[in-house]
Amino acid sequence: MEAKYIFVTGGVVSSLGKGIISASIGRLLQARGYRITIQKFDPYINVDPGTLNPNEHGECYVTADGCETDLDLGHYERFTDIQTSCANNVTTGKIYQRVIAKERNGDYLGRTVQVVPHITNEIKQRMLALGETGDYDFVVTEIGGTVGDIESQPFLESIRQLKWELGRSAICVHLTYVPYIAAAGELKSKPTQHSVKELQGLGLQPDVLVLRAEHELNRTLLDKVAGFCNVDKDCVIQSIDRPSIYEVPLCMAAQQLDQVILKKFGMEVIGEADLSAWHRFLERRVKAERTVHVALVGKYDLQDAYKSILECLSQAGTYNDCIVKTRFVQSEGLTPETVTEQLAGMDGVIICPGFGSRGIEGKIIAAEYCRTTDKPTLGICLGMQMMVVEYARNVLGYKDANSSEIAPQTPHPVIDLMEEQKGVTQMGGTMRLGASACQLMLHSEAHIAYGRQFIMERHRHRYEFNNAFRPDFEKAGMICSGINPDNGLVEIVEVPSRRWYVGVQFHPEYTGTVLHPNPLFVSFVGHMI
Ligand code: GLN
Secondary structure, eight states, X not given: OOOEEEEEEEOSSSOSOHHHHHHHHHHHHHTTTOOEEEXXXXXXXXXXXXXXXXXXXXXXXXXXXXXXXXXXXXXXXXXXXXXXXGGGEEEHHHHHHHHHXXXXXXXXXXXXXXXXXXXXXXXXXXXXXXXXXXXXXXXXXXXXXXXXXXXXXXXXXXXXXXXXXXXXXEEEEEEEEEOEETTTTEEOOHHHHHHHHHHHHTTOOOSEEEEEESSOOOHHHHHHHHHHHTOOGGGEEEEEOOSSGXXXXXXXXXXXXXXXXXXXXXXXXXXXXXXXXXXXXXXXXXXXXXXXXEEEEESOOSGXXXXXXXXXXXXXXXXXXXXXXXXXXXXXXXXXXXXXXHHTTOSEEEEOOOOSSTTXXXXXXXXXXXXXXXXXXXXXXXXXXXXXXXXXXXXXXXXXXXXXXXXXXOSOEEEEEOGGGTTOOOOTTOSEEEEEXXXXXXXXXXXXXXXXXXXXXXXXXXXXEOGGGHHHHHHTTOEEEEEOTTTOOEEEEEOTTSSSEEEESSBGGGSOOSSSOOHHHXXXXXXXX
């Protein structure tokens, strides 16, 4: 079957959960046996989000093939178990970079290079690229931003052209918001009508509308929207706030969103979507009664900044039949005096990834507190590096030990710049990125957690455990339980005398999915019960 294209746009306001709706559409079609992929087109000018501050844009997600991408790709992978790649995230910056490179190369043969057709052609080509591989029945394409933004216009124009060219092989799903005016006690559909008008003004007619709302919408309102927006009645779906985003695919299935989409493509609806594993996950989730508390020691005070970590903890809770409640602890300002008050009541602590020196000493203080009070602790990337620095200072007695990221002149650079990173000056896309292999030491906590000796996990960093100090650490009780078999780099450290004190140089949070949680998180939460 030739690939079919589903474009997902958003209107009225941002943060409506377009990523979750796109991921849910993917999941439902997959549950009917179709091969799917989901891609995100972002209208900003950064070539990728790797250089964006997490406090502004949320976490940067890393694909197995080593691209720094939008956090929505994390939702796609968590919901569908597919692996996304560099091709699944395109930004305006990437498009322009390519078009300008072609222009410099003389590829446009003297013509004036313009938004239409040159930029839109480049966008269209990328919108179709994954579909043309023959690997997918459906390609879901989410467009970042909100309809009406100046930046998103070339993307919407590209969709308009593609819908015209592809005929019944392309549809547009538009997500809007229905606000509740408390003083009047009314739900308002007008913003939705305006948003659809805006789309229509750009020559785009949505085929399906998903209305996000905090309160249940009645049939009269849904039908009214259908009538005003030229959309079939059964194609107006509601998405009401749920306690968990993992319920969204089932809410969409209950309203037959998958069937509506198939019919729009003129396809026959055969059989049922098999969502049994998903149902089992949710059933287990609602049965969980016991609560464990986990602190996230980090410097980015934004919910989205540690998105994948929070999702992995939440999944690990379900697989341990408990609820994980998290608390953000600002590492900046954490002192030996305040650490007890902040962390004593916690069942486990995550020392978060990050860049630069701000808040670093707080992470070291947290590591010392967790190690000496024997709290289950997971250090991720910079978090692992700070566990190593703390051990060097307080157990090995190297008081000036540090990472050379923080103190380049330290005589004890227990974390040091990788050889291939020396001399790199450009910021974007130059780190050690993507999946690499790791061999686990038999009977280590990591080995017990994963249940096998070879794993693949994703990286995003410049600095490494300095192997020159490895014998000192191992003699003093911190073992290197995960080693990259190709280059001997240390990927995991543990202190076996502690209950569960594990630091990983990679980012395990990028590979946990709803149906296949990351084993390290499952083991970490399991040790709190
Ligand atoms: N800043 C550290 C490095 O570059 C850690 C990066 C991270 O936590 N992702 O090595």
